[in-house]
Amino acid sequence: MVILNWNGQKFLQQFLPVVIAHSPGCQVVVADNASSDNSILFLQKEFPEVRLILNSENLGFCEGYNRAMRQVKAQYYVLLNSDVEVTPNWLQPIITLMDADTNIAACQPKIKSYAKRQYFEYAGAAGGLIDYLGYPFCRGRIFESIEEDHGQYNDTRPIFWATGACLFIRAEAYWQAQGLEPAFFAHMEEIDLCWRLQLMGYKIMYCGHSEIFHVGGGTLPKNSPRKTYLNFRNGLALLYKNIGPDNLYKILLTRIVLDWVAAIKFFLTGYRQDAAAVFRAHWHLWQNRKYWQKRRAQTSHEHKICPELIYPRSLVGEYFINNRRVYPQLNIPNRAALPA
Known part of the structure; x- marks a missing residue:
């Protein structure tokens, strides 16, 4: 441990x-x-x-x-x-x-x-x-x-x-x-x-x-531009490293647009440092694209992930538009569960 x-x-x-x-x-x-x-x-x-x-x-x-x-x-x-x-x-x-x-x-x-x-x-x-x-x-x-x-x-x-x-x-x-x-x-x-x-x-x-x-929240405070930067930077890097080639650029483009929407919301609500952090996160990925390309090449895509573990709809849309705020409302199958 x-x-x-x-x-x-x-x-x-x-x-x-x-x-x-x-x-x-x-x-x-x-x-x-x-x-x-x-x-x-x-x-x-x-x-x-x-x-x-x-x-x-x-x-x-x-x-x-x-x-x-x-x-x-x-x-x-x-x-x-x-x-x-x-x-x-x-x-x-x-x-x-x-x-x-x-x-x-x-x-x-x-x-x-x-x-x-x-x-x-x-x-x-x-x-x-x-x-x-x-x-x-x-x-x-x-x-x-x-x-x-x-x-x-x-x-x-x-x-x-x-x-x-x-x-x-x-x-x-x-x-x-x-x-x-x-x-x-x-x-x-x-x-x-x-x-x-x-x-x-x-x-x-x-x-x-x-x-x-x-306890939680011990690494960085919740309302921290540094935390915003890491979350948005790592969120995009996560996708680029691991998504298969068929859907990579479609998903990346959609996610980038949603990130920009989030940045605009930060700006309009007075969190200007957080808005800047989103764009700095994207700029970092572009500046360091050779590193991330290398890391992507090292990721195995030999096996497919169980589709029930990836929610097929936009969580942002379900939460903010359809008002689905708790897990049971997402209607995700539970066939993979073992007996309690």
Whole structure:
């Protein structure tokens, strides 16, 4: 288990004791991205049993994990955010599931809000899906609409992507896919990784019998132009890297137009830095097109992804025009689910 830390001493103080208590037999590693707080001194004094991996600079989420994973030998990795509260027996249901099927590359538990404990949490909820234009959503969360947990997602089923807040992943598959995309830095990196794994023939799963609570929003504040930039840049790069050749340019063009609409909305509502961030994101992709062309060429398109994991309509249209705000209203077939 690897926890990536950057100036997160307050979260380590609060949540690391619970992680250790509820993870018997599991090696706990903290990879530190050159924190400037007292995280390292705190860990050395209070948790000498925790292995420390020290990065010399803030490498971001992606490369920070990649470098740490190269130093960890295990059958499974668990990428765990520092702001996560785990629960008793959170590990075993997922390990049992993955042990039973070597074709499962990655899995996530049920992710609920630490602050509003009856509700799902934005980053992952009950498993991630995506629409055909690359807009991600979750069972339990569409855009800003978050469902209360009534046990409606206590199942085990394939999903399109598993959250990076708590990602169980087979080590062999992680390196077959070349790990997290380092150029992403942060945001949407887990979607890219899960997409590549599926194109290699692996499955991504959700296990509703394991549950954690996530604070969320620890990397960048919600209303941050930097976060806007990363989301729009990585969203387009995600599509360019992974969509098959038949529909690539049609989908990219549609997505670019929708991004411009979003930029205009930002501008008209007073978020001018966010509007500029959208155009900077597009300019970055054009400037670095040779890099992204190379990364696309390295993506396997040998296997097709289960069509039930990609919503065939525009999520933007369904949400904002047809007022479909919760997952059941999308009428997505659930034939792939396993018995609860």
